[in-house]
Amino acid sequence: MHSWSGQDRTRIVFELNDNPDYRIFRLHKPERLVIDLKDTALKTTIDLPGKTDRFVARVRNSRRNAHDLRVVLDLKSPINIHDSLLNPDQGHPLHRLVVDLSEKRTAMTAKEVTPHGNRDVVIAVDAGHGGVDPGAEGYRGSYEKDIVLAVARRLAKLLAKEPGMRPVLIRDGDYFISLRKRTAKARAAKADLFVSLHADSFRNKHARGTSIYVLSEHGASDEAGRWLAQKENSADLVGGISLDDKDDLLASVLLDMSQSATNVSSFAAANDVLRSVRGMAHLHKRQVQQAGFVVLKSPDIPSMLIETGFITNPEDERRLNSSAYQQRLAMGILKGVRRYFTSYPLEGTVYAARKHVISSGDTLSALAQQYHVSVAKLRSVNGLRGDHIRVGSVLRIPGDNNDG
Numbered sequence: 001m002h003s004w005s006g007q008d009r010t011r012i013v014f015e016l017n018d019n020p021d022y023r024i025f026r027l028h029k030p031e032r033l034v035i036d037l038k039d040t041a042l043k044t045t046i047d048l049p050g051k052t053d054r055f056v057a058r059v060r061n062s063r064r065n066a067h068d069l070r071v072v073l074d075l076k077s078p079i080n081i082h083d084s085l086l087n088p089d090q091g092h093p094l095h096r097l098v099v100d101l102s103e104k105r106t107a108m109t110a111k112e113v114t115p116h117g118n119r120d121v122v123i124a125v126d127a128g129h130g131g132v133d134p135g136a137e138g139y140r141g142s143y144e145k146d147i148v149l150a151v152a153r154r155l156a157k158l159l160a161k162e163p164g165m166r167p168v169l170i171r172d173g174d175y176f177i178s179l180r181k182r183t184a185k186a187r188a189a190k191a192d193l194f195v196s197l198h199a200d201s202f203r204n205k206h207a208r209g210t211s212i213y214v215l216s217e218h219g220a221s222d223e224a225g226r227w228l229a230q231k232e233n234s235a236d237l238v239g240g241i242s243l244d245d246k247d248d249l250l251a252s253v254l255l256d257m258s259q260s261a262t263n264v265s266s267f268a269a270a271n272d273v274l275r276s277v278r279g280m281a282h283l284h285k286r287q288v289q290q291a292g293f294v295v296l297k298s299p300d301i302p303s304m305l306i307e308t309g310f311i312t313n314p315e316d317e318r319r320l321n322s323s324a325y326q327q328r329l330a331m332g333i334l335k336g337v338r339r340y341f342t343s344y345p346l347e348g349t350v351y352a353a354r355k356h357v358i359s360s361g362d363t364l365s366a367l368a369q370q371y372h373v374s375v376a377k378l379r380s381v382n383g384l385r386g387d388h389i390r391v392g393s394v395l396r397i398p399g400d401n402n403d404g
Contacts, residue, residue, distance in 0.1 A: 001046045001071070005053045012049075012073075014097040016040065022097060024083055031075040035099065040069040055079050055101045079103070082264060118350045120166040121341050123159050124186035126196040126295060127152035127169070131176030136201035138317035145174065147320045148197040151308060154330040155195070162338065163371065164350030179294040186301055192346060193269060193337065194303040196295045199311040199320060200284075208313040209284030210329075212274050213305040214266040215297060216290040265302035268344065273304065273336030280332035281309070281325075306333065338372065356395045364389060371397050 004011045014020070014037070021038040042061060049056040058074040079101045086096040127149040129135035135144025152169060159167035168189040170182050177185070186194045200211065270288045278286070284307070296303045308329060309316035319325040345351035356367060364387050368375045378384070381398040389395065 001042075001044075003049045003053075003056075005049050010049055010053055010055045010101040012099045012101070014099075015092075015094040016097065017094060019085065019087075019095050020097050024081065024099065026081075031078055033073040033075060033079070033081065033099075033101070035071045035073075036064065037069045037071070037097075039067050042069055046071075054103075073101075075101075118348060118352065120164050121192045121346060121349050121351060122166050122168060122190055123337060124168050124170055124189060124191035124194045124301070125152045125156050125159070126182050126186070126194065127171045128196060128198040128295075129176075130171050130174055133176050136199060136311045138311040138320075139205070139314055140317055140321075142311060142317055142321055144199040144201075144311055147199050147311065147326075148308065149174070150323075151320075151326050151330055152197050154326050155197075155333055158330055158334045159337070162334065164341075165337075182295050183298045183301070183303075187298065191301050192349075193340075194295070194298060194301050195273075195333065195337070196293075196303070196305040198305060198307050199309055199316075200307040201312045202310055205312055205314065207284065208310045208316045209282040210277055210309055211283070211285040211289055211307040212270045212277070213289045213291045213293060213296065213307070214270050215263065215303065216292050262299055262302055265344070266296070266304060269302050269337070269340040270304040272340040272343070273306070273333055276334075276336035276339065277306075277329065277332035280328045281319075284310070356397055358389050358391050358393045358395055360391055362389065362391075363387070367395065367397075373398055 002013045002015070004013075014035075016037075020040065023036045025034050026032065027034060046059055046061060049059070053076075055076055056073050057076050060072045060074070062070050062072075064070045080103065082100045082102070084098050086092070086098060088094060127145070129143075129145040129148070131145075133145065135148075137143055149171065153172070156167040156169050159165045168186070168191060170185050171177055182196070183194070200207075267288060274283075274286075274288055277283070288304075291305075293305050296305055309320050311317050311320060341349075341351045356362075356371070364375050364378055364384075368378055375387075377398045378395065381396050
């Protein structure tokens with residue numbers, strides 16, 4: 001058993017000769033994580049997490065039923081758990097059970113801190129194609145590059161008005177940017193989320209509607225191989241950690257850990273956006289899809305690709321050229337992004353500690369509208385019985401109403 005500790009996550013890896021039959025469960029008072037492995041024996045010493053590990057205080061193991069292995073982790077606090085099985089490959093001849101421990105987060109509620117010094121979340125908005133690459137062409141002569149740029153600009157304007165968010169337009173004109181450069185620009189902007197906009201095409205003109213994609217497992221594996229092959233000559237970072245001075249095993253663990261966490265976040269964000277968009281547009285696919293798009297392959301930035309519609313469908317092409325429809329679609333994406341960061345607030349951001357200092361003229365109804373919450377929620381969280389609020393007092397802002 002090997003372990004690796006990071007700032008926001010601890011990874012434990014069991015290397016096994018065969019595909020394991022295992023069970024993972026939690027015990028409380030005190031907090032413990034139990035991992036039972038059937039027909040398994042411990043052949044080497046356990047690589048224990050260090051004393052400074054955020055989540056694990058101690059690791060114990062014992063035999064069960066003369067055939068099974070039980071590993072118990074004494075925890076310092078409640079945690080989130082994500083486990084996965086990795087099959088043998090060229091670099092790893094053994095089966096691996098990977099258990100990731102991370103901070104247990106709840107939906108955002110007010111904390112006893114002020115938002116001073118907390119940063120905005122950064123949303124990279126990527127309009128696909130551009131310049132010499134027009135993308136797909138519609139029956140009426142519309143180009144994908146023009147439609148998605150119009151939607152991207154509308155989305156960026158909405159994000160710029162949203163408290164706690166800052167948009168970054170990857171392309172803000174009719175020019176070409178390579179796929180790798182797009183993700184590099186998002187990383188340079190320290191983006192917390194990458195949203196790539198496209199307009200699909202298909203030989204069947206009846207195909208229509210919006211679809212949302214995240215990275216497939218195969219696409220993630222391909223990208224991991226590319227990063228590991230180029231790590232000595234690359235300035236790329238994974239979670240702020242350079243790979244170029246790490247041996248292959250450690251680099252692989254760091255990359256797997258980053259990609260695993262990012263994939264989970266990508267899927268959660270895409271699901272929230274899909275829920276919001278379905279009220280604004282016809283859906284081609286009612287679930288989040290997975291594919292190996294290059295622009296989704298950042299192992300450290302949650303990413304999604306939105307096919308806004310089929311430009312080869314006459315009805316979709318007409319809608320996609322409508323200013324009103326573009327605005328409605330952008331609003332749906334905004335609501336989904338807002339819901340995601342409200343449900344999973346990033347530490348150090350405004351979404352993790354939203355408060356409002358009351359100034360002259362403020363009213364509960366106006367603040368409820370500004371922060372997209374109900375007046376009833378504002379009253380409940382702040383212990384208010386009426387609508388009276390004192391100038392200079394601090395109002396705590398709860399999570400949103402899951403609108404859209």
